[in-house]
Amino acid sequence: MRFLLVEDNIELAEAIIARLSLDGHAVDHAKTLAAADEWLAVAEYDLMLLDVMLPDGDGRAFLRKTRTTERVPVIVLTARSQVSDRVDTLDLGADDYITKPFDFAELEARCRAVLRRRGTPTPALIPLGGALFDPSGGTLSHDGETKPLRNRELRLLEVFARNKGKILSKTQLLDRLFSQDAEVSENAIEVYVARLRKRLSAAGVEIETVRGVGYRMTWA
Amino acid sequence: MRFLLVEDNIELAEAIIARLSLDGHAVDHAKTLAAADEWLAVAEYDLMLLDVMLPDGDGRAFLRKTRTTERVPVIVLTARSQVSDRVDTLDLGADDYITKPFDFAELEARCRAVLRRRGTPTPALIPLGGALFDPSGGTLSHDGETKPLRNRELRLLEVFARNKGKILSKTQLLDRLFSQDAEVSENAIEVYVARLRKRLSAAGVEIETVRGVGYRMTWA
């Protein structure tokens, strides 16, 4: 999944990025609201993490504004001192909030929760041909065997599972799996598609390539 | 998608065209505002890339003018020195702007973003006679069978589907499928129409040829 982190504290930001990257997410980082605007203009995000105290303005106003044009889920990061009860934050359009300092595990959990709620309603287990895909557990079960997926394979499969039968271009897939400033070639996508195919073939799930356009996942 | 690039720097223009063509877009190139006017009168574009510094005038005035008559999404290309923040540019009616020199990947991303925001939301499924055409999936289903289409066939069918019952000349079709300077004979269109016909015949969809004029798609 692709995240936008809006946070001016460099240290905290880097820690968050490191942690979320471990989960295979792509994170872009904006230090100001202006920068956040730029990012939002260019890419599509699955989730935004927004600090409310920023050098160039109040995050709340920004939140209200973007809510009119974008439909990105938002988790607000607030300091404990800033009074902000749940109702207050949610009224502005946030999906959840978390008070600093927070535990990274908690942040991850809230991210997962919001994604589950706001994304295309995804059941915990997705039937894929003869197999069962568990996105939160990162496993694929088939014939009683449960095999773990690797990080990138997991994210890639999530994207495909969410877009049954749709053609996804390599560029789109790159956008979903990698952050903007990660200079990764499209060949990486080809490689990961190949690796995923090996795992899916037994289950009757296929990732067709549409030459010059992209890939499409289908199953019986 | 069909783009109009308004840019007097030949080298830059050619580089942009080369890059966007790789994404399967058709790009027409105008070196002056006058030329741009002519292109706009003749063809319909999905997106315009407009340099603001041109030999025969200021792009901003041009932008304001065209905005009254056209509804093409516009991305403005500016030199870094020319001050222009987002608000400024958006006030003129642009959908986005990018400062030169820019990264091609960024240009592509912005194009995609603008198209996503402004583009006509393609209906998920288009009924075509006894068949169902899924543009985003690139398939045609009929009698429970779902058959994939190839790149060019897909684009051609999209054009026909968007222009139900209209007669499309071979020149128009060439324009939609190929960029201007791609030297492709009209015979190519004949060939692709033939290939499409084979796939559509079972569904009762027909592409009539109107001798000396063009083609028209009809169905029961």
Place this chain on the structure above:
DNA sequence: AGCCCCGTGTCAGGCCCGTGTCAGCTTGGC
């Protein structure tokens, strides 16, 4: 620390499929 191992992204080489052209044929208009 040192070691190993696993996950990751790149690269080069080769395959093969989509693509556009051509030539010869058919069709339609006058």
Place this chain on the structure above:
DNA sequence: GCCAAGCTGACACGGGCCTGACACGGGGCT
């Protein structure tokens, strides 16, 4: 019947895609 316009099977080319091998780096274990 003649010519132009359109149809179509066959073909060659080029580049998009695949894949095995590799180098790199970070984590975890001893």
